[in-house]
Amino acid sequence: MIVKHAKDVNGTRCDVWISDGKIRAFGVDLPVPEGEQVVDAGGLTLMPAFIDTHCHWRTPGFEYKEDIATGSAAAAAGGYTYVNLMPNTKPVCSSAEIAHEVMAKAKEVGLCDCNQTISITKNFDGKTLDHLLELPDDLRCISEDGNGVMNNAVMARAFAIATDRSLIVMSHAEDREISPWDYRLAENIETVRNCHLAQYYGTRLHMCHVSTKEAIRTIRQAQFSGARVTCEVTPHHLWFDDSRLQYRVNPPIRKADDVDALVEGIRNGTVSCIGTDHAPHTAEDKEKGAAGMVGLETAFAVCYTKLCRECGLPLEHLSALMSAGPAGVLGLTTKGLLIPGFDADLVLVDIDHMFTVHADELHSKSKNCPYDGQSLYGKVMLTLKAGKETYRSADFKG
Ligand code: DOR
Ligand code: ZN
Numbered sequence: 001m002i003v004k005h006a007k008d009v010n011g012t013r014c015d016v017w018i019s020d021g022k023i024r025a026f027g028v029d030l031p032v033p034e035g036e037q038v039v040d041a042g043g044l045t046l047m048p049a050f051i052d053t054h055c056h057w058r059t060p061g062f063e064y065k066e067d068i069a070t071g072s073a074a075a076a077a078g079g080y081t082y083v084n085l086m087p088n089t090k091p092v093c094s095s096a097e098i099a100h101e102v103m104a105k106a107k108e109v110g111l112c113d114c115n116q117t118i119s120i121t122k123n124f125d126g127k128t129l130d131h132l133l134e135l136p137d138d139l140r141c142i143s144e145d146g147n148g149v150m151n152n153a154v155m156a157r158a159f160a161i162a163t164d165r166s167l168i169v170m171s172h173a174e175d176r177e178i179s180p181w182d183y184r185l186a187e188n189i190e191t192v193r194n195c196h197l198a199q200y201y202g203t204r205l206h207m208c209h210v211s212t213k214e215a216i217r218t219i220r221q222a223q224f225s226g227a228r229v230t231c232e233v234t235p236h237h238l239w240f241d242d243s244r245l246q247y248r249v250n251p252p253i254r255k256a257d258d259v260d261a262l263v264e265g266i267r268n269g270t271v272s273c274i275g276t277d278h279a280p281h282t283a284e285d286k287e288k289g290a291a292g293m294v295g296l297e298t299a300f301a302v303c304y305t306k307l308c309r310e311c312g313l314p315l316e317h318l319s320a321l322m323s324a325g326p327a328g329v330l331g332l333t334t335k336g337l338l339i340p341g342f343d344a345d346l347v348l349v350d351i352d353h354m355f356t357v358h359a360d361e362l363h364s365k366s367k368n369c370p371y372d373g374q375s376l377y378g379k380v381m382l383t384l385k386a387g388k389e390t391y392r393s394a395d396f397k398g
C-alpha cells in the first residue's frame with residue numbers, strides 16, 4: 001500500500017510506502033510500484049499512530065463498563081494502535097497469566113495492541129511484592145493505579161526490586177490517607193517520595209497523570225538531578241480547570257495556574273507524553289461517585305485544540321508527545337516514528353476539521369465524556385495498524 005498526497009506535521013507534502021506491515025519508504029513524490037494499492041490522503045496530516053501510556057479497558061471483571069473489543073474500537077477511532085493498560089481490574093492484575101490473557105485477547109481483536117501493567121503489591125494489598133520476582137521478561141511495567149503505595153518501606157523495596165529486574169514503576173501519586181482532605185498534598189507528597197526513591201535506587205519511574213504545579217516542579221528538579229523520571233499529562237488536566245468543570249476524576253481537575261504549569265512542562269520538555277487515563281464508567285456508577293472519564297476518542301482533538309491552536313505548540317511537538325514520547329517510555333523500539341523498518345502504525349488527521357463531540361456516538365461502551373457538545377479541531381480520519389485499516393471516518397473519502 002502507498003499513501004499519497006499527505007502532509008507531514010510541518011505541512012510538507014509526503015507519501016509513505018508500506019509493505020509487510022512495516023514502513024518501507026517515507027518521502028516526497030514516491031513512485032507507485034506497479035499493482036500497489038494507493039490511498040489518496042487528500043492533503044491530510046500524516047503522523048505515527050498514537051500510543052497511550054495510561055488506559056483502562058476493564059478486563060477482567062468490569063466488562064460492563066468496557067471490554068477489550070469496545071476499548072480497542074475506541075482506541076482505533078482515536079488514532080491509537082497501542083495502549084498500556086492499568087491493573088485495577090477484578091481480580092487485580094497481579095499475575096503474568098491474567099496479563100497474557102488480556103494481551104492475547106487484544107491481539108485476537110486486532111485493532112490495537114496492548115501491554116498489561118502488573119500491580120506493584122499483590123492484589124493491591126499494600127505489602128506483598130513476591131509476585132514481582134517472578135515476572136517474565138515481556139511484562140515490564142508495574143503500577144498501583146487508582147491507589148498509591150502508602151507504606152514507605154514497601155515502596156522502597158518495590159523500587160529496589162524494580163531496579164534489579166529492570167521494571168518501570170508507573171506511579172499514580174495519591175496518599176489515600178491525605179486525599180480525602182487535601183488531594184493536592186496527597187499528590188505532591190507521593191511525587192516527592194517517589195522521585196527521591198527513583199534517584200536513590202536508580203529506578204525507571206514514570207509519573208502518571210501529573211496535575212499540580214508543585215508535582216511538575218518536583219519532577220523537573222529530579223530530572224535535572226539525574227533521576228530516571230518521565231511523566232505524562234492527561235488531555236483533561238490540560239483542557240479543564242476547576243472554574244470550567246466540576247467532574248469527578250482522580251487526580252481532580254486543578255486550578256488554572258496548574259494547567260499553565262503543565263503546558264509549560266510540555267514546552268520545556270519535562271513532560272514526555274500524553275496519557276489519556278481513559279476510564280470508562282456507566283452512568284449509574286458515575287452517579288455513585290466513580291472517578292474518571294473516557295478519553296481515547298477525544299485525546300488528539302482536545303490536545304490539538306488546546307496546545308496547538310490555543311497555546312501555539314508546534315504540531316510536531318504534540319505528535320511526539322503522542323507517539324515517539326510514549327514509545328520511549330514503554331520501551332517500544334519499532335513504533336512512534338515514520339522511518340523505514342518501523343511498524344506501519346499510522347494516523348491521518350484533518351487538523352482543520354472542526355467537529356462537535358457527541359458522547360452517544362463514541363465507540364467506547366461507556367459515555368462518561370464531559371466534552372459532550374464541545375467543538376474541537378483535529379478529526380481522526382484513518383488509522384492503520386501494521387498497514388491494515390483499523391478505523392475509517394465516514395468523512396474520509398480517500
Ligand atoms: O479518575 C480516575 N479513574 N483516576 C484513576 O486513577 C483511575 C481511574 C479509573 O480506573 O476509573
Ligand atoms: Zn491513576
